[in-house]
Amino acid sequence: MSSTDSTKKSTTSKSDAVYRALKRAILDQALAAGTKLPEDSIGERLGVSRTIVRQALARLNGEGLVELRAHKGACVAQPSLQDGRDIFAVRQALEALVVDTLAGRLTPQQVKQLEAHVDAEDAARAANSSHSIQLAGEFHVLLAHLTDNDMLARYVTELVSRSSLILSLYGRPHSSDCAVSEHREIIHALVKGDKKTACSLMSEHISAITTRALLKTDSGKDFPDLLAAYAKAEGL
Amino acid sequence: MSSTDSTKKSTTSKSDAVYRALKRAILDQALAAGTKLPEDSIGERLGVSRTIVRQALARLNGEGLVELRAHKGACVAQPSLQDGRDIFAVRQALEALVVDTLAGRLTPQQVKQLEAHVDAEDAARAANSSHSIQLAGEFHVLLAHLTDNDMLARYVTELVSRSSLILSLYGRPHSSDCAVSEHREIIHALVKGDKKTACSLMSEHISAITTRALLKTDSGKDFPDLLAAYAKAEGL
DNA sequence: GTATCCAATTTTGTATACAATATTGGATAC
């Protein structure tokens, strides 16, 4: 947005710092999906009062990374498989708008920025670095920001975050993240100004991510169902 | 989302009630864009503590209806003209996904629901009711919800809300809201299962809304610019 | 008369204290 960045809740830093710390922890899977997030412990651990933690949790809830059940506290969100499908469907639509907006309009500087990013992706991939997956997501975020459409960038950012959770829940354990080559191809098409190719490349790319992220079959997504399976195995 | 509705911050009702009250007030333009929202006064007026008001304001900030500047308090958001363009561009993409998802898949019950809604729109329009404009927005929200894609519905809802603010800032005073006939045409195409027609109808429809909402020319959108104009007139 | 600086007031930012609700563990009844 114009005046203030929005999406920035309020404070100079304290609540914001906790928010970022928790978000990072969740996206890095240091806090696995479903992990309870008691206000007290977190506050104690981070050296802030519950008030601050609470604000951060509320904000994360707004972004779908944390679930809040009344009188039962917060936990890292466990989006359903259906949520995953929904999220990727929306990504498909929004990232199509991203490439449509960007095709043929990238400045040389922006191209350099993008290439630097995919280089970093390659390096991290080679080093088998843990944040290889993080960088892959950030490519999409960077692209969205280059559109100069704040709304679009915000939504794409949020969707990419949620995608991480989905991947951690339903993706193959060491699922190969976005193929860096696909990112390079998209950049190439954008530079050439080939809208059509860029769009279909992105579309296929996201389809590929979706497939990798939602590998698990339809069954056993809900907790009750999961238990039912075990129950059946034990003849209960 | 699956488990808890998300977008529902936390509490059984109190903070939620204040949130809804403020949101309603903003969307009804009872609180004009830019209006200061001091935590104390609001809390006193609504009979809750600042804590609650603060939570509600933070949530509204997350949805772009309220701006929060550090140590300077909250006020009703004043999205820029550029924000308006951004928002409608995203709406174009997402509502295209809505009609694409819905075309040929509406149940008879859903069709009835939609027709009842546009009937209500017509009635409100005839009565020159103030919530005619509100109903017009809710048509888009209803459509989005029918997709059964929670993520999509959430984003469209948020975008429609923000559109109200945009309209209040930059639209023609008594700007005719969505033409109800256009809504009917869209429903018709959806029922027929004519994806192509439905998509282009929606696209044109949103373009029409965009035009009405962003009538004002490029000049004078920012406060400083506005002052500059007055200053110039006075030879300052 | 204008501009600058300082103090008083107001409003936000944060922590803590209290109230209400949910969970857990054990005890009792069958």
Next chain:
DNA sequence: GTATCCAATATTGTATACAAAATTGGATAC
């Protein structure tokens, strides 16, 4: 041995109290 109920505990929901920052108003100097 199992199930049910109740009390103790822990955690969330809310209000209030205190600290910090910004705005406002007036007073003083030029």
